[in-house]
Amino acid sequence: MKFTNSKKILALLSFVTLITAFVLYRAGVFDKYLTSNSYSIQSSPNGGALNNKTDTLPPKKDTTKKTPIMFSGSKSGPIVTSEDFKAILTDSTLRLDSLQRKKIDSIMRSQKKIPVIMPSSKSGPVFTPEKTKDNELVRLIKLYQGDSAGLRRALERYFIGRN
Amino acid sequence: MNLLNLILATGASLLFLAIVFIPMEKMFPAKKGQKILRKNWFLDLCFFLGQYFLWSGLVLWLLIQFSGWLSGIIPQNFRNTIAAQPVWLQAIEVLFFSDLLIYWGHRLQHKVDFLWRFHKVHHTVEQMDWLAAHREHPLDSIYTIGIINLPAFIMGFELEALTALVAFRGIWAIYIHSNVRLPIGPLKILIGSPELHHWHHDVERDRGNYANLSPLMDKIFGTYTCPPNEPEKFGIKEPMPNNYVRQMIDPMLPGSVLKGSNKEESTETLQTT
Numbered sequence: 155m156k157f158t159n160s161k162k163i164l165a166l167l168s169f170v171t172l173i174t175a176f177v178l179y180r181a182g183v184f185d186k187y188l189t190s191n192s193y194s195i196q197s198s199p200n201g202g203a204l205n206n207k208t209d210t211l212p213p214k215k216d217t218t219k220k221t222p223i224m225f226s227g228s229k230s231g232p233i234v235t236s237e238d239f240k241a242i243l244t245d246s247t248l249r250l251d252s253l254q255r256k257k258i259d260s261i262m263r264s265q266k267k268i269p270v271i272m273p274s275s276k277s278g279p280v281f282t283p284e285k286t287k288d289n290e291l292v293r294l295i296k297l298y299q300g301d302s303a304g305l306r307r308a309l310e311r312y313f314i315g316r317n
Numbered sequence: 318m319n320l321l322n323l324i325l326a327t328g329a330s331l332l333f334l335a336i337v338f339i340p341m342e343k344m345f346p347a348k349k350g351q352k353i354l355r356k357n358w359f360l361d362l363c364f365f366l367g368q369y370f371l372w373s374g375l376v377l378w379l380l381i382q383f384s385g386w387l388s389g390i391i392p393q394n395f396r397n398t399i400a401a402q403p404v405w406l407q408a409i410e411v412l413f414f415s416d417l418l419i420y421w422g423h424r425l426q427h428k429v430d431f432l433w434r435f436h437k438v439h440h441t442v443e444q445m446d447w448l449a450a451h452r453e454h455p456l457d458s459i460y461t462i463g464i465i466n467l468p469a470f471i472m473g474f475e476l477e478a479l480t481a482l483v484a485f486r487g488i489w490a491i492y493i494h495s496n497v498r499l500p501i502g503p504l505k506i507l508i509g510s511p512e513l514h515h516w517h518h519d520v521e522r523d524r525g526n527y528a529n530l531s532p533l534m535d536k537i538f539g540t541y542t543c544p545p546n547e548p549e550k551f552g553i554k555e556p557m558p559n560n561y562v563r564q565m566i567d568p569m570l571p572g573s574v575l576k577g578s579n580k581e582e583s584t585e586t587l588q589t590t
């Protein structure tokens with residue numbers, strides 16, 4: 155009897171914990187843990203990852219309103235405005251080759267904003283697919299939200315670290 | 318969209334739901350002795366997979382088009398007036414009106430034969446559990462999700478401010494279908510529970526409990542029902558094949574099977590696999 159009761163309590167505890175965790179996850183509470191603020195770049199030839207302190211500084215928020223934000227994560231807000239995006243891709247001073255520009259282009263396009271909608275009254279999607287496999291690059295783009303100059307520098311370093 | 322990511326997300330969702338609900342169904346069963354792999358579990362798995370792989374993307378796309386079309390015809394003055402209100406008030410308005418609309422929208426589905434032919438797919442479930450919640454015709458999804466989101470679309474309210482509530486609503490909708498009976502006391506007036514929604518799935522088409530997250534609308538409009546026991550039989554009185562493709566196609570055919578008739582035929586007679 156005691157054993158059954160403790161199993162019931164355990165089931166109830168796990169139910170409440172999992173539902174709470176799920177709701178918090180969808181609300182983006184864990185984003186700061188899942189999306190590291192201090193991204194690492196491979197800048198050492200022997201593969202050692204370095205944390206560049208200057209890159210971890212939170213970018214200054216751009217308070218000026220720009221035309222429709224076209225990219226966003228599934229849980230968080232705007233990432234890069236269309237102006238930033240165009241400017242980055244057409245900036246000839248950026249040391250990026252055409253393949254790298256293409257990669258940035260496709261990743262940014264895949265990050266199109268998906269509006270939050272209320273689910274059906276019968277069920278709702280639990281997890282939705284990640285937009286891209288290159289999470290490090292997405293993290294970078296999120297980190298430099300609103301700071302296109304910082305993003306340019308970080309993108310250069312990101313690709314140089316990979317060459 | 319990367320197919321592998323989609324497969325991983327679908328698998329993770331299935332696993333997560335199983336971990337959340339199976340222990341509850343084992344410890345607090347509404348119908349004792351019901352197996353996890355009960356009758357027609359594979360049919361519901363098909364609905365689950367169909368929803369993740371085929372329909373949710375299509376429904377989302379249609380809704381985005383619909384909201385874009387709506388924003389073009391709603392007077393900007395109206396939206397400016399709404400936007401001038403505090404966000405918390407807008408949120409309450411959106412939730413109240415979406416609950417009100419979905420209550421009447423759902424009640425209509427049970428009343429009007431044309432709507433019932435799509436909605437009855439959801440009601441063909443004969444053994445309730447968390448997986449059965451996913452048995453829903455995509456046209457029913459479009460109708461339901463469209464109605465629930467209509468107030469937000471009209472008011473131009475971005476639901477991102479309510480992500481936690483939207484997530485809770487989604488998972489709670491699955492919970493109320495689970496094979497669980499766990500009385501929550503006076504809270505059941507505020508929040509829906511399996512004991513209420515199971516009665517909605519009673520074999521009688523007009524049993525009541527049409528509200529979504531909160532049963533308040535049922536209380537207000539007199540359709541609240543909560544007998545102390547579980548319903549004897551879930552399902553519908555009309556014949557409907559227990560086959561995914563047929564349940565997708567039949568409601569769209571003009572003809573006998575999909576007519577919202579009340580023939581007292583057993584679904585057993587038309588079972589196919």
Ligand SMILES: [Zn+2]
Binds near residue numbers: 276439514518
């Ligand atoms: Zn239901």
Ligand SMILES: [Zn+2]
Binds near residue numbers: 440
């Ligand atoms: Zn119904």
